[in-house]
Amino acid sequence: MISLARLSGQAPDGPVPMKTSPNDVGIAGFAFGPSKLTIAPGQYVTWTNGDDSPHQITIAQSQERSAVLLKGQSRTQAFATAGVYEYSCGLQPSMKGTVEVK
Ligand SMILES: [Cu+2]
Numbered sequence: 001m002i003s004l005a006r007l008s009g010q011a012p013d014g015p016v017p018m019k020t021s022p023n024d025v026g027i028a029g030f031a032f033g034p035s036k037l038t039i040a041p042g043q044y045v046t047w048t049n050g051d052d053s054p055h056q057i058t059i060a061q062s063q064e065r066s067a068v069l070l071k072g073q074s075r076t077q078a079f080a081t082a083g084v085y086e087y088s089c090g091l092q093p094s095m096k097g098t099v100e101v102k
Contacts (some may be wrong), residue, residue: 001098007054007068007070008067008070009070009073010070011070011071011072011073012071012072015050016048016049016050016071016072017090018072021046022040023037023043023044023046023048024045024046024047024048024087025037025045025046025091025097026047026048026050026055026060027047027049027050027051027055027069027095028050028051029051030053030089030092030095031095032047032053032095032096032097033035034093034097035096035097035098036097036098036099037097037098037099037100038100038102039079039099039100039101040101040102041079041080041081041082041101041102042078042079042080043078043079043101044076044077044078044079045076045077045079045099046061046074046075047058047066047069047074047076048069048073048074049070049071049072049073049074050071050072051071052071053071054068054069054070054071054087054089054091055068055069055071055089055090055091055092056068056069056090056091056094057075057077057087057089057090058071058084058086058087058090059077059085059086059087060085060086060087060088060089061083061085061086064077065090066090068090068091079099079101080102081101082102083100084098084099084100084101085098085099085101085102086098087099
Protein backbone atom coordinates (compact mmCIF):
# COMPACT_ATOMS: atom_id res chain seq x y z
CA MET A 1 0.00 0.00 0.00
CA ILE A 2 1.10 3.53 -0.62
CA SER A 3 0.36 6.28 1.82
CA LEU A 4 -1.64 8.93 0.03
CA ALA A 5 -0.22 11.50 2.43
CA ARG A 6 3.13 11.11 0.68
CA LEU A 7 1.78 12.11 -2.71
CA SER A 8 2.36 15.68 -3.72
CA GLY A 9 0.60 17.92 -6.18
CA GLN A 10 -2.70 17.55 -7.92
CA ALA A 11 -3.61 15.30 -10.80
CA PRO A 12 -5.31 16.96 -13.79
CA ASP A 13 -8.73 15.78 -14.91
CA GLY A 14 -8.12 15.55 -18.65
CA PRO A 15 -5.72 13.61 -20.83
CA VAL A 16 -2.03 14.21 -20.32
CA PRO A 17 0.16 15.21 -23.29
CA MET A 18 2.98 12.78 -23.90
CA LYS A 19 5.79 11.88 -26.22
CA THR A 20 7.27 15.21 -27.18
CA SER A 21 10.83 13.99 -27.66
CA PRO A 22 12.32 10.69 -28.81
CA ASN A 23 13.45 10.00 -25.25
CA ASP A 24 10.00 10.35 -23.70
CA VAL A 25 8.26 7.31 -22.28
CA GLY A 26 4.56 7.55 -21.64
CA ILE A 27 2.78 5.52 -19.01
CA ALA A 28 -0.73 4.62 -20.09
CA GLY A 29 -2.99 1.68 -19.48
CA PHE A 30 -0.51 0.26 -16.94
CA ALA A 31 2.20 -0.01 -19.59
CA PHE A 32 5.33 1.88 -20.60
CA GLY A 33 5.38 3.13 -24.17
CA PRO A 34 7.73 2.49 -25.78
CA SER A 35 8.68 -0.35 -23.47
CA LYS A 36 12.17 -0.43 -24.98
CA LEU A 37 14.11 2.73 -25.68
CA THR A 38 17.63 3.10 -27.07
CA ILE A 39 19.59 6.24 -26.22
CA ALA A 40 23.16 7.45 -26.31
CA PRO A 41 25.30 7.77 -23.16
CA GLY A 42 24.57 11.01 -21.33
CA GLN A 43 21.05 11.37 -22.66
CA TYR A 44 17.98 11.72 -20.50
CA VAL A 45 14.78 9.73 -20.38
CA THR A 46 11.57 11.36 -19.20
CA TRP A 47 8.67 9.22 -18.04
CA THR A 48 5.25 10.84 -17.80
CA ASN A 49 2.29 9.24 -16.12
CA GLY A 50 -0.90 9.49 -18.15
CA ASP A 51 -2.87 7.07 -16.00
CA ASP A 52 -5.29 7.96 -13.24
CA SER A 53 -3.36 5.44 -11.15
CA PRO A 54 -0.01 6.47 -9.63
CA HIS A 55 3.16 4.80 -10.89
CA GLN A 56 6.81 4.77 -9.86
CA ILE A 57 9.98 4.16 -11.84
CA THR A 58 12.34 1.66 -10.23
CA ILE A 59 15.66 0.92 -11.93
CA ALA A 60 16.43 -2.76 -11.38
CA GLN A 61 20.23 -2.63 -11.19
CA SER A 62 20.50 0.30 -8.79
CA GLN A 63 17.12 -0.12 -7.08
CA GLU A 64 16.83 3.65 -7.50
CA ARG A 65 13.22 4.73 -7.22
CA SER A 66 11.49 7.84 -8.45
CA ALA A 67 8.88 9.61 -6.41
CA VAL A 68 5.40 8.18 -6.87
CA LEU A 69 4.14 9.85 -10.02
CA LEU A 70 0.56 11.04 -10.08
CA LYS A 71 -1.23 11.54 -13.36
CA GLY A 72 0.57 14.28 -15.28
CA GLN A 73 3.77 14.07 -13.25
CA SER A 74 7.13 13.21 -14.78
CA ARG A 75 10.48 11.77 -13.85
CA THR A 76 13.63 12.61 -15.80
CA GLN A 77 16.79 10.61 -15.36
CA ALA A 78 20.16 10.72 -17.10
CA PHE A 79 21.96 7.56 -18.17
CA ALA A 80 25.70 8.25 -18.28
CA THR A 81 27.05 4.77 -18.85
CA ALA A 82 26.41 2.31 -21.65
CA GLY A 83 24.42 -0.74 -20.66
CA VAL A 84 20.99 -2.28 -20.60
CA TYR A 85 18.85 -0.90 -17.79
CA GLU A 86 15.74 -2.82 -16.87
CA TYR A 87 13.12 -0.94 -14.90
CA SER A 88 9.72 -1.63 -13.51
CA CYS A 89 6.94 0.14 -11.70
CA GLY A 90 7.47 0.13 -7.96
CA LEU A 91 3.73 -0.16 -7.42
CA GLN A 92 2.88 -2.70 -10.12
CA PRO A 93 6.06 -4.77 -10.61
CA SER A 94 4.56 -6.51 -13.65
CA MET A 95 4.97 -3.22 -15.53
CA LYS A 96 8.41 -3.45 -17.10
CA GLY A 97 10.56 -1.54 -19.51
CA THR A 98 14.12 -1.31 -20.78
CA VAL A 99 16.48 1.52 -21.57
CA GLU A 100 19.46 0.51 -23.67
CA VAL A 101 22.32 2.97 -23.57
CA LYS A 102 24.84 2.55 -26.37
CU1 LIG B 1 2.61 1.38 -11.98
